[in-house]
Amino acid sequence: MLSVVSAGGSSVAQSVSNAPADASSIARNAMALAESGHCSEALPSLRKSIGPVKDKELRRKIGLDGVRCAMTLHQTDATLEFLHLLTREFPQDPDALYVAIHAYSDLSTSASQELARNAPSSYQAHELLAESFETQGKWEVAEKEYRAILKKDPSLPGIHFRLGRALLSKPNPGPDVASEAKQEFEQELQIDPKNAGAEYVLGELARQNQVWDEAVKRFSRAAKLDPQFGEAFLGLGASLISEKQYAEAIVPLETAVRLEPRNPDAHYNLAMAYTRAGRKQDGEKEFAIHRRIIGNEAGPAEAAPSTNQPQENK
């Protein structure tokens, strides 16, 4: 196929225009144009080909070339159209995933540049900057950005939560950081009482301090606010176990296991709850699942799996 585009751009365009008019041929010619760098000419045909072309491999190539060309031409709508094709029809294809990662990354960069250009002083710009610092592990700078936003508008939803999270993420937090963070989460809940994340983190803080009734209260609220929040149900169940309320822990932990069937912590805690509530057989089943997920090598000799790969330090 590439042999038809071995000449210069104009001859390629010529060869395309002379090609048969069926959908597959149009698509192939468009791909040839795209691969030779003639994206402006190629893109309309590639978009038109999405519907009529039925051949799977051809559709995959249309998607890949389409994304590349649309990104080159800064055509966001077209980019999303081709990405939609790839992610829907080729969700496990390495080429499709590779292209998608780059495309989404470039789209993200482009959007953030737009934000910086059009509204550099907006809280959204500060929030984005703070999040960027967070991803780089620059917790102190992120904290400053969140505080700058709150100085302008202390009632913006989500910012106290993010600030609290940044405070807790510091590698060497001082002795007062946990209580400082706790205040931020509480303020968040005053602004947005439906913030399940804030309730959850408050539950975790209470659990770390062994304030079990507080932990139970917070995790219960988080679970009620977001019935799909598996970790909240797990936190609730684990706190009830700590309170030796084994029977009461079973229902939330069963929910946690249902929501997060691959979470070993959920299975382990459910196993403990079952066992200590007297349901030893159910406990054994959950322990078995837990062992399978964590791949525990210890145990009866016949159950030992092989070793893992090297390149890790203790």
Place this chain on the structure above:
Amino acid sequence: MKAPALGYSLGPGPTGRRDFLRGITGTFAFSALPRFARAVMQPVYPFEEVFPITSGITWKHTAGHSPQKYLPETTGAGCAFLDYDNDGWMDIFLVNSGKCDFYDPSPPLRNALYRNNRDGTFTDVTEKAGVAAGGYGQGVAVGDYDADGFPDIYVAQYGRSILYHNNGDGTFTDVTEKAGLAAPGWSSSAVWFDYDNDGRLDLFVCRFVDFDKSKNLPCTADNKLGYCIPHLYKPMSSWLFHNNGDGTFTDVSKSSGIGKYLGKGWGVVATDINNDGRMDLFVSNDTVANFLFVNRGQGTFEEIGQQAGTAYSDAGRPRSGMGVDSADFNQDGWMDLFVANIDHEAYSLYQNNHDETFDDIAAPNGIASASKLMSGWGLKFFDYDNDGNLDLMIANGHPDDLIENIYENVKYREPLLLFHNSGNGLKNVSAESGPAFAKPMSARGLAIGDFNNDGAVDVLVSTNNEAPVLLRNTIGSQNHWLGLKLVGKKANIDAVGARISYQAGDLKRSRMKVGGGSYLSSHDPRLVLGIGQHVKIDWLEIIWPQPSGLKQRFTDLPIDRYIMVREGGEKWE
């Protein structure tokens, strides 16, 4: 301590206090006051380091750290307090590395046996005693397996372990082959205890991973070779040897159920978690679940770690279990457990729920926060201030010498931790316990023992590739105490598993003599019973281990000295 004599007379005739003071100030002319003030103000710390120049212990551990980073290089070695010559004074044994498939030191390395000179100093008697060995040593377990009254030494090694029989004349004989205790592979901690209650000491030997030179894996951090996380190596089953009573042992690992379980054993303590009179085993494993082998009688064990809640973290994750111990730290009559782990895992204090389950109460006792970034090895519950409550000391140090390149807040050398038991829980008192608890160490083993017989239990810490650290207890003798050496007759001679209870006024306490505990180390076999400021022990009761089960009660006991109690003897000696 009595005040020293002043060295001059106050002169003839009556001398008033005013004149006396004037005399002193005249003599010293104020120049000594700053020194005096410093002496008065000097804080009293519970332990002080006894340096080699004082103790005479000049031996150092050599790990043989190599560019290839063979894993055994970072895990040793252990230490022991023992009275090898039965003179009533604790001697010291130190384990070294040696020749193996990945290491051939020149000149050869050797273990060290130091005889206690009874004056705070020690003499190296290794060569005469014949315990220099030469293999790649890891741990040591001391026990009188043939009940001849002299403690024998088992050195757990990478390669082939050694049993040294104490000849009773200051020398030892390697009887490993005859005994059948070579335990080939990578052995770590070991413990003498009587699992089948036949009155003879059996031996449990922890085995670590399947490793030899050809199986060493290249692990990197920052493009430098480092020591691998053990989860990369295959787990192995540990050993249980039954004492046949004729100087030989039978490998009962399989028939006992122990051999069915593959682990990566580091620490072991023999205890009785369910008060059934049979000794159980708590074994820490690295990167896989810990084992709690409950002795069900008939020579069999059931592994219940998972159901008991001692196998994993609270979140159900295996950790890097290293040092272990067991004690009834809260005096409810049931033995609790402790395990130390690696950084970012926290250590666990498992409180016995009296039903073969445990709850981790490390957090409310300040242990979880104190150990969050630490890696713990040797550790022991003991009553360092003789107030009657069991305190806890932990030796720490990260196994990976590159760890500081990975985590800025985790150190390769770490200080000791000391937790004081007030009777209402443990409190971290390391920060206020002086320089001994600020010194960064690459600690591994920890053994307790009263080397100066003052009733204040001292501590020996062995380090990796450094000199051992001897800590003298400076405050234990400020309270009253009774030291106890138990000699079993029908029960095992070391009385491992004995239950001791005593009362002094309103202080009523009970103790159990566990087997082993710590990491790669072995302890003074005597028990020191603290009674605080009480000046009398009302009664002392000993329940000897099975098959004896004899209960003996004593009154009219002395204090502030050691006594020997022989099983069935009418009076203490």
